[in-house]
Structure formats: C-alpha cells, structure tokens
Amino acid sequence: MMNVGIIGSGQLGYMMINEGRRLGNKYFVLDSNGVGPASLIADAHFSVDQYKEFVDKCDVVTYEFEHVLEEALLYAEDQHKLKPSIRPVELKKDRSLEKDYLTGIGLKVAxxxxxxxxxxxxxxxxxxxxxxxxxxxxxxxxxxxxxxxxxxxxxxxxxxxxxxxFVDFDYEASIIASRSEDKSFRYHDPSFNYNRNAIFIYNYAPIMPANMPDIAKKLMDSLDYVGVMGIEFYVKNGEVIINEFAPRVHNSGHHTLLGSSISQFEEHVRAITGIPISQPILYRPSSSINILGTKLSTDAWNSILSMSSTQIYWYGKEEIRRRRKVGHVNVTAGTVEALIDKIGKIMEIIYPDGIENYI
Amino acid sequence: MMNVGIIGSGQLGYMMINEGRRLGNKYFVLDSNGVGPASLIADAHFSVDQYKEFVDKCDVVTYEFEHVLEEALLYAEDQHKLKPSIRPVELKKDRSLEKDYLTGIGLKVAxxxxxxxxxxxxxxxxxxxxxxxxxxxxxxxxxxxxxxxxxxxxxxxxxxxxxxxFVDFDYEASIIASRSEDKSFRYHDPSFNYNRNAIFIYNYAPIMPANMPDIAKKLMDSLDYVGVMGIEFYVKNGEVIINEFAPRVHNSGHHTLLGSSISQFEEHVRAITGIPISQPILYRPSSSINILGTKLSTDAWNSILSMSSTQIYWYGKEEIRRRRKVGHVNVTAGTVEALIDKIGKIMEIIYPDGIENYI
Known part of the structure; x- marks a missing residue:
C-alpha cells in the first residue's frame, strides 16, 4: 500500500483513483483548478502552493496531464518520486523536441x-x-x-x-502501452480513432496492430519509461506514422474500462507502484464515445443504458461548454461490425442534431 | 444525479460507491462502526445518531447489510426513500419468518x-x-x-x-438478480459456490441456471423488490432448494466486477436510482476468491497479479483476524476448466498452509 500522488485533477486522475482504489493505496491530488473531478474522490487534495507538502506525503507521484505545474514536477523528480520521469514532459513542452526525439531514435513521423x-x-x-x-x-x-x-x-x-x-491518412489509430521498472512491456489492442475538428470523438478496438507495439516498446525503452503511454498514429496503406505521444493515460484508452481484463488506469497505477503489470485481454470488441459539450437528457441517458453492454461515465463537471469533455460512453459488442452499428446509434442519441454543433 | 445514502460502511458499500461513481451521483454513508471502508471513499459519512440528517440529505437510501440500525431503516422507509423496502429486512430478522414466507409463496426450502x-x-x-x-x-x-x-x-x-x-447437496449455488421500479427483471449467470465452515470461500460462473432465475423473479415480484438480491441454493440431482436470500448485493457476486458487462454493484445503484438496469453479459467464465484472515505477502500479491486476467480488491481494513474478509481476488479464463485450474493456484498462493488455518 502506497500514498500515490497525482498532479492534475481532471477526469483522467479521477479514473486513475477510481480504478486504483481496489489496490488499497491512498490517493492524493495536486489540484491546479480549484476542485476538479479527481479531488472530489481523492483521500485529500492540495492546492498548488502546497506542492512540497503534497510530494513529501507521497511515496510516488505521477501526472494525469503533461501541462501541469512545473515546480511540482521538478520537486517530485528531485525527490526520486516522479513516474514517469520528467523527461517525456520536457519533450512534450516543445513539439519540435518531440519530433526530433522520435526521428532521432529511428521512428517515423510526418x-x-x-x-x-x-x-x-x-x-x-x-x-x-x-x-x-x-x-x-x-x-x-x-x-x-x-x-x-x-x-x-x-x-x-x-x-x-x-x-x-499533411498526411492524407486512411485512418487514425492509437496504442495504449505500459512499462514497469523491471522493463516489462504490455499493451492493449490498438484502436481505430475518429477525430473531428482536432478533437477525439470515438474509437474502437481491436484493429490489426501492424507494428504499433514495436514502436511503443522502442520509444518507452529509450526513455526508460515507467507507467502508461498513449501513442497516436496515422495509418496509410498499412504504414504507420507517429502523430504524437502522451506520457500518461490517454483519452483513447477509456474503452479499456469495459470489456478488458485490465484498464489503462489500473495498469498505470500498478506500473508506478511497482506491482506486476498485466498483458490485457480484450474480452470483446470495445468502444468509447466522448460526451462533448452537452448535458445528456434523461431520455438520452436512459436510451443509452437500455442498450446491451453499455456504461456511462459522467465526470461531474459543473460547467458544460462547447468542445468540453463531460463524460464518455463505453460499449462492447460480439463483433466489430455490431459494435460500429452501436456506435452509430449512440452518436445519434448524444448528438441528435449532429456532432458539429457540439465541437 | 442523485444523493444516494448507504446504511452500513463495509466492503459492500465501498464497492457500491466505487462502481456507482461513474453514474455521477453523490454517495453518503451512515457508519455504525467508526470509519469503515465505505466511509473512506464516500462524499460524506454520518454517525448513527445523525441518521435523520443523513436520510434527509439523500434522495434514495439503501443498505449494504440487513443487520443495521433499525431506526434509520424505519425513518428512511417512512420518508419513502428506502430501496429495497424494509419488508425483506423484517423477514431476515427472524429465520422462521423467512422460511415461512418462502414456502408461503410456493418456493422450495429444506x-x-x-x-x-x-x-x-x-x-x-x-x-x-x-x-x-x-x-x-x-x-x-x-x-x-x-x-x-x-x-x-x-x-x-x-x-x-x-x-x-440436512440437505446432502451435490453443490451450493447462487444467483444475483435485480429488479427495478418498472418491474424489469435481470440476472447474472448463476455461480457454483464453495463454502467451508459456513463461510464463503470462492465461486465461479457460469453454471447451468436450472430454474434459479424463475425462483428469483417469483420472490422479487412477490416483494415488489427494487435493487439487487442474492439467493443461495442447494442443488441435488438437478433440483434447486433455497438456502436463504440476502436483500442486497452479495458476496457471491464479486466476480461480476471482472468479465461481466455490468457488476452487481452498478446494477443495484441503477435500480435504486431509477435508471435502466441491464441484462448482464458474462464475457468469459469468471471467479471470485475471498481473502480471509490473512494479509497477503508481497510475493503472494505479485504472484496473483502476474497471472493473466486477475485483480485484487483490498478493502483496507485495519484489523485482520481469523474468518474476517479483508479482500478478494477476481479472475477470468477462457473456459470453466481453465478457470478452476487458476482458482486452485490462487487458493494455494493465498492459503499456503491450507484454508482451514484461516477460517
């Protein structure tokens, strides 16, 4: 049992706590935004000026978003508590560094x-x-x-x-992979991702992995990475080109909360607390659909939950505005074809007058 | 979104909150035992003398255990907030009433x-x-x-x-079923249960349901029941005899947390908050194994989590004593045979010198 610190208090931290609960740790949040979703369910939350007290109280510190208080990251790194380390955050602060790093280790970007x-x-x-x-x-x-x-x-x-x-891609995809201190490497089946107006709308897994696991392993090994990483790709004629990576649990991994033997969130908590990570088994084709910029009506809520094998995750955000993620729907089906059909139905329920009016 | 009250603060309430989180409700606990597991993750907890304030704050009140403060149950019932109602609790207070009730509606007991x-x-x-x-x-x-x-x-x-x-049964079994205000009825695949020294050790699903769903429906309809109920059976030569029922989420339903499209805990929260309940799909054969009277060693913990498709739920109880449930392991496998094999391995890891030393 450890005291686990999370820098950032959004829905990713929230799900990390909720999924990590079963492992018996305590969860503390450094909240830069008043009281975010993660703070509401944490064992305690700290304001940004308390970052030293927060780090001192924790056995391990992670981040749910890479654009967070740098002093806290640096102090946690200095105390040898930050996992993943600060290195991938530095690469993410400047896109040119990220691109240079990826090409430097021989990975293909546009x-x-x-x-x-x-x-x-x-x-x-x-x-x-x-x-x-x-x-x-x-x-x-x-x-x-x-x-x-x-x-x-x-x-x-x-x-x-x-x-x-510009890559005239056939489709976008991503992989959620994890790596532990003992260099074990695991990955969830890659997913097909549908983005629109540069925002993630929905995805589904599995798709053929191509060489995405190899790319993930190479990148994570090179960074001696500990934790979960999401990597986004463009796929064209079967060739895989990295769009970008996220040094954290990822929006395109929400579907792992239903229909998988382990979620990305539990995998991350396991990795950073030094307990074995697990090769995920996808029980059935699984999808996640973002709820963006709308409060679901009671009818919509009931229609979705009346479908077989669906879940709604509602993040409890007070303000709902255009493009803002306020929840997501998870759904599984017996086949990818049946799943795509369900995704279409759920999209119509969430966005009755078309997704373009919400993003 | 509702304010959901739970009377009792043990691990069943704890899992109800953790699984109900995604639905966006607030969760309040009436804690009769100082600060139990459920109180630790609730939005707020109340001591027993605050039961009126607790009930008044909630839109709906449920119980995670039937032997709880009667005044609180009665007050919540009086305010038309108690789900399930107080009727099944009254039957459970006196075994003879339970038996008489079951036989009275034509169900078979020993x-x-x-x-x-x-x-x-x-x-x-x-x-x-x-x-x-x-x-x-x-x-x-x-x-x-x-x-x-x-x-x-x-x-x-x-x-x-x-x-x-005495029923010289072939095996023990149970069903977890749910019923909503609109009289919808759903059930998880029944499980084979292994009890020893009158305590639940492990179970697995699916088994052939026989007429267990019919029995559950008859009992729940007769009580106009709202929520999840667990019913335990003796099975002999294919004939099903009711041992007892529990008017709440049940120890033998923990396996629904892994490998099912919905857990008994989310199903219960859905039923009592009036949103659609869902017919559970069991993605793969699934088991739950209780951790009783032992603090797992780090090696044991790591051995279990190194197996494929396993989870440990650790309840965070301070005191560990003989027969006390302090956690459980969930595990799935591709076939029931493979699952039984895994159960054997996990039992050996948890209880290296034999289960009889822990119960």
Whole structure:
C-alpha cells in the first residue's frame, strides 16, 4: 500500500483513483483548478502552493496531464518520486523536441520542419503544398494549430512552429502501452480513432496492430519509461506514422474500462507502484464515445443504458461548454461490425442534431 | 444525479460507491462502526445518531447489510426513500419468518420446524436424523448455528430456533438478480459456490441456471423488490432448494466486477436510482476468491497479479483476524476448466498452509 500522488485533477486522475482504489493505496491530488473531478474522490487534495507538502506525503507521484505545474514536477523528480520521469514532459513542452526525439531514435513521423516565425512556417507549408502548422509550445485538442491548404490558413501567434507535411491518412489509430521498472512491456489492442475538428470523438478496438507495439516498446525503452503511454498514429496503406505521444493515460484508452481484463488506469497505477503489470485481454470488441459539450437528457441517458453492454461515465463537471469533455460512453459488442452499428446509434442519441454543433 | 445514502460502511458499500461513481451521483454513508471502508471513499459519512440528517440529505437510501440500525431503516422507509423496502429486512430478522414466507409463496426450502427452546430444537433434529439447528435471530457466516449428527451437536443459546433437515447437496449455488421500479427483471449467470465452515470461500460462473432465475423473479415480484438480491441454493440431482436470500448485493457476486458487462454493484445503484438496469453479459467464465484472515505477502500479491486476467480488491481494513474478509481476488479464463485450474493456484498462493488455518 502506497500514498500515490497525482498532479492534475481532471477526469483522467479521477479514473486513475477510481480504478486504483481496489489496490488499497491512498490517493492524493495536486489540484491546479480549484476542485476538479479527481479531488472530489481523492483521500485529500492540495492546492498548488502546497506542492512540497503534497510530494513529501507521497511515496510516488505521477501526472494525469503533461501541462501541469512545473515546480511540482521538478520537486517530485528531485525527490526520486516522479513516474514517469520528467523527461517525456520536457519533450512534450516543445513539439519540435518531440519530433526530433522520435526521428532521432529511428521512428517515423510526418515530414516536418521547424520555423522560428509564422511567416517562415507559412513558407515551409507552401513548400509542402498541404501542411499542418502547429505552435511548438502548448496546445492540445486542436488549439494553436492551423491547416495550410492551397494558400488558405489561419494566422497563429507564437515564436516557434512545427510545420508538418499533411498526411492524407486512411485512418487514425492509437496504442495504449505500459512499462514497469523491471522493463516489462504490455499493451492493449490498438484502436481505430475518429477525430473531428482536432478533437477525439470515438474509437474502437481491436484493429490489426501492424507494428504499433514495436514502436511503443522502442520509444518507452529509450526513455526508460515507467507507467502508461498513449501513442497516436496515422495509418496509410498499412504504414504507420507517429502523430504524437502522451506520457500518461490517454483519452483513447477509456474503452479499456469495459470489456478488458485490465484498464489503462489500473495498469498505470500498478506500473508506478511497482506491482506486476498485466498483458490485457480484450474480452470483446470495445468502444468509447466522448460526451462533448452537452448535458445528456434523461431520455438520452436512459436510451443509452437500455442498450446491451453499455456504461456511462459522467465526470461531474459543473460547467458544460462547447468542445468540453463531460463524460464518455463505453460499449462492447460480439463483433466489430455490431459494435460500429452501436456506435452509430449512440452518436445519434448524444448528438441528435449532429456532432458539429457540439465541437 | 442523485444523493444516494448507504446504511452500513463495509466492503459492500465501498464497492457500491466505487462502481456507482461513474453514474455521477453523490454517495453518503451512515457508519455504525467508526470509519469503515465505505466511509473512506464516500462524499460524506454520518454517525448513527445523525441518521435523520443523513436520510434527509439523500434522495434514495439503501443498505449494504440487513443487520443495521433499525431506526434509520424505519425513518428512511417512512420518508419513502428506502430501496429495497424494509419488508425483506423484517423477514431476515427472524429465520422462521423467512422460511415461512418462502414456502408461503410456493418456493422450495429444506424441510424445517420452528422450536421455542434449544431442547425442543434438539428433539426435532433427532426426528430428522441429521439437521442444522440455527438461532432464528441474527447470525450469519455460520454464527449461531450447529449441525446435529447422530446425537452430536454444540449447545446454542437462544429463544427460538429453526431446525432444517440436512440437505446432502451435490453443490451450493447462487444467483444475483435485480429488479427495478418498472418491474424489469435481470440476472447474472448463476455461480457454483464453495463454502467451508459456513463461510464463503470462492465461486465461479457460469453454471447451468436450472430454474434459479424463475425462483428469483417469483420472490422479487412477490416483494415488489427494487435493487439487487442474492439467493443461495442447494442443488441435488438437478433440483434447486433455497438456502436463504440476502436483500442486497452479495458476496457471491464479486466476480461480476471482472468479465461481466455490468457488476452487481452498478446494477443495484441503477435500480435504486431509477435508471435502466441491464441484462448482464458474462464475457468469459469468471471467479471470485475471498481473502480471509490473512494479509497477503508481497510475493503472494505479485504472484496473483502476474497471472493473466486477475485483480485484487483490498478493502483496507485495519484489523485482520481469523474468518474476517479483508479482500478478494477476481479472475477470468477462457473456459470453466481453465478457470478452476487458476482458482486452485490462487487458493494455494493465498492459503499456503491450507484454508482451514484461516477460517
């Protein structure tokens, strides 16, 4: 039994605590946003100015999001308590470092160039023909990025940009993998992911893994990584190109809460507390569908839960606004075909007038 | 979203909260034992003298154990908030009432007689030849009962006894069923149960249901029951005889936490909060093994979690004593045969010198 600290108090931390409960640990949260979902169910929560007290109280400290209080990360790292280490967070702070690191260890990303002004970025984009221009610092869920297409783009502010050649992918995919201190490596079956307006909408597993597990292992070994990582890919003609990685439990791993022998959240807690991680078995094809920017009506709630093998996770966020994740639906089915059919029905229930009105 | 009150603060309430979290309710506990497992993760807990405040704060009140503060049950019933109602609790307070009720609605129990002194009970037992003598009031996990066999028995204190003809059963089994306000009825696949020294050790599902679902439906309909109920059976030559029922989530339903599309705990929360209950799908054969009277060593813990498709639930109880449930292991396998093999291995890990030393 350990005191486990989580930096960040969103829904990822919340599910980490809820899934980690059975292991008997205590869970403490460093909450940078008032009282977030994770704080509501933690054994105790601390405000950001209490970060030293928080770290001192914990046997191990992890993060549920990589853009959190740097002092807390540094102090936990300094106390040899931070898992995963601060290294992947540093890579994530600057997209250009992430790209350079991935290519440096021989992994394939989209062709890219680093620009030090927006006008330079536009020049590179023009060279590529069609490209994504992304602010190198911060930004997630599509913030701080624009598509350059045939001279059309949105102006971005910033000092450094990564310009990626547009990948005309067949589909997007991801893998959730875990690695422990003793270098054991495990992974959940990769999933097909549907994103829209640069935000994750739904996914389902399993899909053919291609070489995604090998890529995950190579990346995690190179970082001597401890914990769960999510890696997003573009897939084109069976070839797998890394979009980006997340050094934490991942939005595309929520489906592991239903229909799997272990969830990504329990796997993460096991890895960072030094107990054996487990090769996940997917009992049946499984999907997760985000609830974004809408409070489900009672009818919608009941319609979804009346379907066979469904769960709703409601995060208890007070404010519901466009693009904000407020919950998700998990669903399984006997076959991938039947699952896709159920996903369609659930999407219609959640977004009766079309997803574009919520994101 | 509702305020859900739970009377009792043991591991059953604890799992109810943990599994009910995703539905977004608040959970409050009336704790009769200081600070039990459920109180540790509840949104708030109340001491027994605060029972009115507790009930007033809740939209619905349930119980995780039938032998709890009667004033609280009565007050919640009076406020039309108690689900299931107080009726099944009243039947459980006196074994003779339970037996009379079951036979009264045409369900089969072992032959029995009610005695008003222990000497009278012994006389009836002698007539049966071999019998169980049980104190009619209180008593669970084998407390307050003795076997009468060939003139041998233990002396029991009490005012009223139920004497049951001994059933030379082939095996014991149970069903976990649920019923909602709109009279919907659902059930998990029945399980084979292994009890020893009158305490539940492990079980596995599925087994052939025989007429267990019909029995459950008849009993629950007759009580206009809302929530989850566990019913224990003796099975002999395919014939099913009710041992007893529990008007709550049940020890033999812990396996529904792994390998099922819904756990008994979520099903119960759904039923009492008026959202649709779901017909459970068992993804794979699934088992639960109690951890009784022992603190698992780190090696034991790691050995169990190194097996495929296992989980440990540790209840966080401070005191570990003989016969006390301090956790359980869930495990699934591809076939019942493979599952039985895994159960054997796990039993050896938990109880290296034999289960009889722990119960």
């Amino acid at each position: 062709n890219y160039r680093v620009a030090h002004s927006f006008s330079e970025a536009v020049r590179y984009a023009k060279d590529f023909g069609k490209a994504m221009i992304k602010n190198s610092f911060g930004g997630y869920d599509g913030k701080g990025q624009t598509i350059y297409d045939n001279g059309n783009y949105e102006e971005l502010k910033g000092e450094k940009f990564v310009v990626e050649e | 032959n029995y007689r009610v005695a008003h002194s222990f000497s009278e009970a012994v006389r009836y037992a002698k007539d049966f030849g071999k019998a169980m003598i049980k104190n009619s009031f209180g008593g669970y996990d084998g407390k307050g009962q003795t076997i009468y066999d060939n003139g041998n028995y233990e002396e029991l204190k009490g005012e009223k006894f139920v004497v049951e003809e």
